[in-house]
Amino acid sequence: MNSTLFRRTRSRLLSAIAIACAVSVAASSASLADPSEPSQVTTQELLSDALAAAGETEANLVEPTLNSEVLEFGTGEGAVFVQATEEGKSLAIGAENVEREFSFGLPIESAPSDVQMLDDGTAVFSDDEIDLALQTHDDGAIRAQTIIHDADAPHEFRYELGLPEGSFAEIAQDGGVDVFQSFPDENESVLTSRFEPAWAVDASGETVRTWYELHDGDLVQKVDIGEDHEYPVVADPFWIPAIIIAIRVTSIVIKVGSKTVKYAKAPASRVVNALSSFKTLSYRTGSHTFKLDKSGMKHILQRHHPKYWDGSSKSSQTFFNPKMSISDVRNLVHGAMKQNQSKLKSGGTNKRIQLEGTYNNVKYKMVIDRGRVVQFYPR
Structure with a gap:
């Protein structure tokens, strides 16, 4: 099978x-x-x-x-x-x-x-x-x-x-x-x-x-x-x-049943290869178009995805589930945009917009700067 x-x-x-x-x-x-x-x-x-x-x-x-x-x-x-x-x-x-x-x-x-x-x-x-x-x-x-x-x-x-x-x-x-x-x-x-x-x-x-x-x-x-x-x-x-289950300075500690394993800093080539065919996500509301481009997605993955993590962290560091695909993250961003249509329409593409919400049971924070998604992570 x-x-x-x-x-x-x-x-x-x-x-x-x-x-x-x-x-x-x-x-x-x-x-x-x-x-x-x-x-x-x-x-x-x-x-x-x-x-x-x-x-x-x-x-x-x-x-x-x-x-x-x-x-x-x-x-x-x-x-x-x-x-x-x-x-x-x-x-x-x-x-x-x-x-x-x-x-x-x-x-x-x-x-x-x-x-x-x-x-x-x-x-x-x-x-x-x-x-x-x-x-x-x-x-x-x-x-x-x-x-x-x-x-x-x-x-x-x-x-x-x-x-x-x-x-x-x-x-x-x-x-x-x-x-x-x-x-x-x-x-x-x-x-x-x-x-x-x-x-x-x-x-x-x-x-x-x-x-x-x-x-x-x-x-x-x-x-x-x-x-x-x-x-x-x-x-x-x-x-x-x-x-x-936990985060360390240079690794993420993962619990899989009775086993504890670590995700270490990923090689830079991994995210580059994974995004080789990535196409920009565009979302239009009113006269404004908001985008998640390859650069923005790369930043999101390297900061908040265990598989592509670049080793950087903050005291409040959060991660997506390690099994999420790039397409899944993209869909989350797209869903969050749709969920905040009225706020994006009124905010426009000439300023910085910060949004929080829950989409498909994922609590998120999204930052859009002049029409580009520059941050998106689970809270």
Whole structure:
């Protein structure tokens, strides 16, 4: 499976990563299963007990809506989609809180409309062999818990990875799986997301041996259930995007799951190459035209984007999410211009204008000097 799995247009999937793209889930939705059924309460308790036994913390979950055979979780860091694969026999997850489309297939034959919702926002899918409980956190992380009911059920689960071009996955020393974006021209790779080390517990809370392997680019979780273990067994992959947690003088500290990595000062050639085909954004209101040119975009990226950061910082330094593309930043600026149309029209292009607001859940400050965008950054 590749990143063309999701047949939504790029403008739909990358409306503004925020990382930066909040997707409205207010559209009319099909009715989901009644969460009051007793069996669902049992499933919810099972999952809660499994998390506690594994030493995991329960998080705030996002409840999805079902729209046109697509299950949408609108998180604070962009949307998570669940829909059928092109073959229509299984499900796949697509995450927006990444620079380009990212997806992974779920090891179950089901359809989005088959979902059963638990009270806490967990989406449960079932087939003849297993149940799969999907939880999307409000920070964009995704937890997929496989419920193995008996010894006849599979003990190996394949998650087909649909990675963007230039990305690759590898097993980390702690047993997790790191996903990197490579920059061949700079002989460099950047950690963009990861699957935390696998865990599994049985019905009594005992640890069950489990691990990840990579086969033909897919993530495979193997679960070694012994005769002494009690069913059902819950096994858990947990995918987490990169999150900025701190800033140092010469590096940005990034938290990706249990890992802490640093973004150091980027080579000047990176932003130059990235902007080689950049076209000036022009926005006209009344008799005035406001522009974001290549020079302005370069300044924005070098000051406020982890991938292109030039090492400069202030006491109140802020950064865009590291997964935002240049197109995403451009779209944010364009949206902010439209949002402030009346102020720009009255202000004109002969003076300096400072604007603040929120666009697609991104709080921003924008400075326009004589019609040119000279500053734009998240607050």
